[in-house]
Amino acid sequence: MSLSREEYLPNISYDSVIFGFSGEKLKILILEYHNMKTFALPGGFVKVDEDLNTAVHRGLSERTGLKEVYLEQFYTFGSMDRHNPEIMGRIMKEQGHSDPDHWLLGRFVTVAYYALINYENVTPKPDELSDSIEWYDYDHLPMLMMDHNKIVDKALEHLRTHLDQKLLSINLLPDRxxxxxxxxxxxxxxxxxxxxxxxxxxxxxxxxxxxxxxxxxxxxxxxxxxxxxxxxxxx
Amino acid sequence: MSLSREEYLPNISYDSVIFGFSGEKLKILILEYHNMKTFALPGGFVKVDEDLNTAVHRGLSERTGLKEVYLEQFYTFGSMDRHNPEIMGRIMKEQGHSDPDHWLLGRFVTVAYYALINYENVTPKPDELSDSIEWYDYDHLPMLMMDHNKIVDKALEHLRTHLDQKLLSINLLPDRxxxxxxxxxxxxxxxxxxxxxxxxxxxxxxxxxxxxxxxxxxxxxxxxxxxxxxxxxxx
DNA sequence: AATTATTGTTTCTTTGTGAAACAATAGTAA
DNA sequence: TTACTATTGTTTCACAAAGAAACAATAATT
Missing domain, CATH: 1.10.10.10 (Winged helix-like DNA-binding domain superfamily/Winged helix DNA-binding domain)
Known part of the structure; x- marks a missing residue:
């Protein structure tokens, strides 16, 4: 994956709140940029010839190996205070990118999704910009980048109010x-x-x-x- | 409003389902491109330095004169089959634009909102690409462009399931x-x-x-x- | 055979919902 | 003034749903 300018839609991203459970506590998958001491939700970008939903499934699959997981879109965040080119620039510099006009430094409207999986079935893989990816207890989340904590809150709120309708689609339990x-x-x-x-x-x-x-x-x-x-x- | 390339985010739009009511039937505000015999939801684009929610409020205000109307975001549509440069090109040609590389001919991910207003308080105004804007009975909507009929269906579905929670914010009734x-x-x-x-x-x-x-x-x-x-x- | 921990079911009570009846009242007609 | 009518506000009754507690069943252990 190259993140080249022509391949992706500019100014649009997605973020995913991956809820994990395995008999006890609710956890969430969080990316870390070690040297930056910065935490973020796993997210990604949409290719110019790709459905939005396909892009999100592709991203989840790249990170967890899981396919056919139920993903629910719940809100699109588009306020200006999401724009933080400084921190994004530092993350990219750490990884060897230093173009001051790179499209990743622009402003992004992000479409947020959540998924529910059994985290014992999965060994998550970090992407090309991050150093690690870990499960965190929902009760002990670190401070996340930009508005990502708000995104988590809204995901859980949405999930709680729609739990009965989503039950059949939930991937949290074994077959029996x-x-x-x-x-x-x-x-x-x-x-x-x-x-x-x-x-x-x-x-x-x-x-x-x-x-x-x-x-x-x-x-x-x-x-x-x-x-x-x-x-x-x-x- | 000039729709110049530098002023707006490319590939992102919004569409709004404006429900109107005045004591009897539920209506929806629909744009028409007369010579094209094409109907569409009123929508618009987001300026590069503008909040998404602000852009949608601005668009509603330009078309209806209403400010401080409650708008609910309900879904973001991002599939490839929304992309129809041919019809968009014809609409723009009718209005005197003919750049074959115009950013409006690109593919758009659209964030959809709905609002509820008393339509007697309003005289809608068409935008620079459309010829007229009218109220249509929900029961007798014309065939709309691309996926706009689906957007209307999903808006009403969302509204129906959340009506009790949205009551206080509804602008359909007079003060008393x-x-x-x-x-x-x-x-x-x-x-x-x-x-x-x-x-x-x-x-x-x-x-x-x-x-x-x-x-x-x-x-x-x-x-x-x-x-x-x-x-x-x-x- | 008695004991214990947990599961499946039933019972009892309270709360909410749908349909119908009853009560109140602002105008109209005699 | 007095019926009459249309509509509104409230109550009642039957029934379903929801919460709490008790009861019954049973797989292993003592």
Missing amino acids: FTMKDLQLVYEAILGEDLNRANFQRKMLSLDILERHDKLYSGGSHKAPFLYSFKKKTKT | FTMKDLQLVYEAILGEDLNRANFQRKMLSLDILERHDKLYSGGSHKAPFLYSFKKKTKT
Whole structure:
């Protein structure tokens, strides 16, 4: 990937809030520019002959190896105070680019997306401008570049209000899971405890789960059923 | 307004779905290029040193004279099949522009917004590329350019699912209105009839209305109360 | 066989919703 | 003045949904 001027649309970028979960805490994928002590959301640019959505999927795939992940676009940020050519210039200089008129130093309107994945399935790779990429607990995010903390907040707000509708598209759980697993996902995302009995009733009433054999975990108690999501029905 | 290359960000546009209402039917503001028999949503471009939201407000103000109208951003459309240089070229030729490399012929990622206004307060003005601008009933929209019909559909879908939260920001009603007026707004937007008693109960329970003196309309029946929206409370 | 931890279900109560009835009242007609 | 009508505000009733707690089942352990 060359980031040459002719290949990409100028002034347009995307940023992605990649939520990760693995049975316990909600995490987010964050890029770091080590020498700069600067943190940022993973993002990218749109090729001149490429769909916006394709570009975002391509970027996620390059960083995580994951394909066919559900990505939800939730807002486009376009205020002038996003423009910070100084810090961008320093990041590029660290990596050996020093053209003072480089298109990356311009002002960007960024389209923001979020995704939800099981972070144990993934070993993230940094891009050509960053030094590393790591999972951070949502509760302990570092200070991010420009307006990226606000972007994270808005992503989570959007996810919380649309969680039920997005459930089927979520890539957080293995094919088969227990009701307890599912409840843990909900509690991590919503940030609050839920009543077990009512949660079970609600999930079953949504009519999106298929019940399978029981899981004999070796625990000295009743074995839980395993569930999977029903295939989406074409309407 | 000159549309010169240096003044605007290339490849980024906005489109606005302006819903209008005046006691009866839901309407939408549509531009027409007469000789082309082409219809489109009113839209515009973002100046290089201007916030995206500011640009959209500026565009709405230029066309309707309205300021401080509530605009909701709901989606950004960025697929390649939005690119149609042929039709854009013909529109520009009609108006005397004929540069085959003009930036307006490029591909655009468009950020879409909607607004709700009382259309009786407004006399819309066409822009420099269009011949006229008119209100069309939502039920009888003409075929619009490119993906603009889809943009309208998605705007209404968004509005319907968020109507309760957006109520306070809606500019459809005068300062004081009856419960009947409010119900007509809901029915026009949702496209269905609502039960009068339950609607009243729900609106009162939202705790966003202030009740004032009765309105003696001259009708031979009980006079309705007038209501206004409570001032937004700062949290 | 008793015990423990956890899961699945049921019950009870409270809250919300849809449909219908009832009550109030501003003008009109007799 | 007195019915009458149209419309509005409120209440009631039936029913569904949601929250809390109790009850029942059961896989391993003691």
